Every structure is written in structure tokens, then in C-alpha cells.
Amino acid sequence: MRPDEPTGPDLEAVIADASAVGLDHVVIGGFAVIYHGHIRATKDSDLLVPDGPDADAAILRFLERVEGSRLRDGKILTPEDVAGAENLRVNSRHGIIDIIRGGLPPLDYHTVAERAEETEWDGRTVRMAALGSLVGFKRLAGRPQDRIDLSELEAIYGELPVEPIPGLDT
Amino acid sequence: MQTGRRTPLLSPGHEAEWAVINREEAEQMRTLNMALTPVQRLAQGQKLSQQAVSLLAASIRAGHAPRRTYWS
Numbered sequence: 314m315r316p317d318e319p320t321g322p323d324l325e326a327v328i329a330d331a332s333a334v335g336l337d338h339v340v341i342g343g344f345a346v347i348y349h350g351h352i353r354a355t356k357d358s359d360l361l362v363p364d365g366p367d368a369d370a371a372i373l374r375f376l377e378r379v380e381g382s383r384l385r386d387g388k389i390l391t392p393e394d395v396a397g398a399e400n401l402r403v404n405s406r407h408g409i410i411d412i413i414r415g416g417l418p419p420l421d422y423h424t425v426a427e428r429a430e431e432t433e434w435d436g437r438t439v440r441m442a443a444l445g446s447l448v449g450f451k452r453l454a455g456r457p458q459d460r461i462d463l464s465e466l467e468a469i470y471g472e473l474p475v476e477p478i479p480g481l482d483t
Numbered sequence: 484m485q486t487g488r489r490t491p492l493l494s495p496g497h498e499a500e501w502a503v504i505n506r507e508e509a510e511q512m513r514t515l516n517m518a519l520t521p522v523q524r525l526a527q528g529q530k531l532s533q534q535a536v537s538l539l540a541a542s543i544r545a546g547h548a549p550r551r552t553y554w555s
Binding site: 318319320322323325326343344347348349350351352353354355356384388409432433434441465468469471476 | 502509512513516517521523525526527528529531532533534535536537539540543544553
């Protein structure tokens, strides 16, 4: 295996390390889809994180702990790279991790975190995006996989909770 | 008595049969998935994902898939 070759995502380990360094986060993306009932493969662990210097510092501690480097070129990210970056896609010893800042309400970090569901996984508390938040992210992204996920979730839950998203619905 | 030869399922003209098969399979999968707890689903999803990436990595190493598929 090449040293820069990604391994499969280890969400448990990602959560453990994020918690260990004090990085506030909510799990979104493929693992949130799995949590809500549609089991499928995903290449990465997606974490929604807050804005601000405290979060930036926590992200840097997290990247050091998971031995994270930018996926596209292997760069070890600096404080300047992290400050204000909307999306960081890194390779790590726990697989690919997408670190994403919150968007506009209701997809801002505060609202998503407040609505998140907490569950115990092997003695660790996991914060997963609520179905309503997940639907919002999927509607916003709108990629083929997102549309499939929405269709699968609709088949499970019936009509999905849809909130207006600025720029998308208004 | 003449009997019509049935064409294979994997040939054109069987779209309605496939629709039934696919619908039943999807419904079975949903039922199985929802019978698990969320934590069981996470564990299963994680294992599936690790196997999937491992398989993809093997395919990339062998030159069968482009490396860019990692970040698509």
C-alpha cells in the first residue's frame, strides 16, 4: 500500500480523536445517511464544525492527532490554510475526512448541533445530524448520490422534513 | 402444442419483471436495515465502507481505476 493511499473511513476513531482534542462537531454526509437507515458505502467521514479561532485551533490539533494532510497534494495544513477555510478534505490514518463549516441557517453549525441526535457507540457519544438537517444538506448539494440518498430516506420515512434554504428555496 | 421460447431475464423486454424484482429487493433491504439499531447500522456501514475503499485501492494499484476516484 502506498503511504498516501487512503484507507476506508474509521468514523469511530475520527470521533474519538475529535473529542480528545476538543473539536466540536456533528457527523453529516454518508454516515448520517447510514445512521438514519440507508446502509451504503462511503469513502469519507464528514464533520460539520463551527467557525472561529477556537475551532481553527481545534482543527489543527485534530489534524496533527490524525496525521492529516490535504488529500489532493499531501500538504500538511498550516494555521493560515485552516483559518476561515470553508472545506478541508484530508487524508488521515483514519481514512479521508471532510471538515466542513456550517452554512446559512438552518444549516449553520449552531442550529445543526442543537438539533443533532446523540447516541452511544461503544461507550462514546456520537452527535449525528438530525434527519431534517441531513435532508437540507442533501438538497443543497444536489449531486446524483444526494438525490439517491433522499429517495432512499423518503422510502423509509415517507414525506421528508423540508425547511426553506436561503438561495435555494427563497 | 407449441410453447413460446422464453428469453433470458437479462435481455431486452423484461423491464416490468426487473421493476418488480428491484422493488422487492429494495423493500427487503429497507426492512433489514431498519430492524437494526442506529449504532448497528453505523458499525455495518463502517465495515462496508472500509471494504469498499480497500477494493477501490486495489483496483487503482492495478491500474484499473484512475486515482482521482478517491476525491470524486
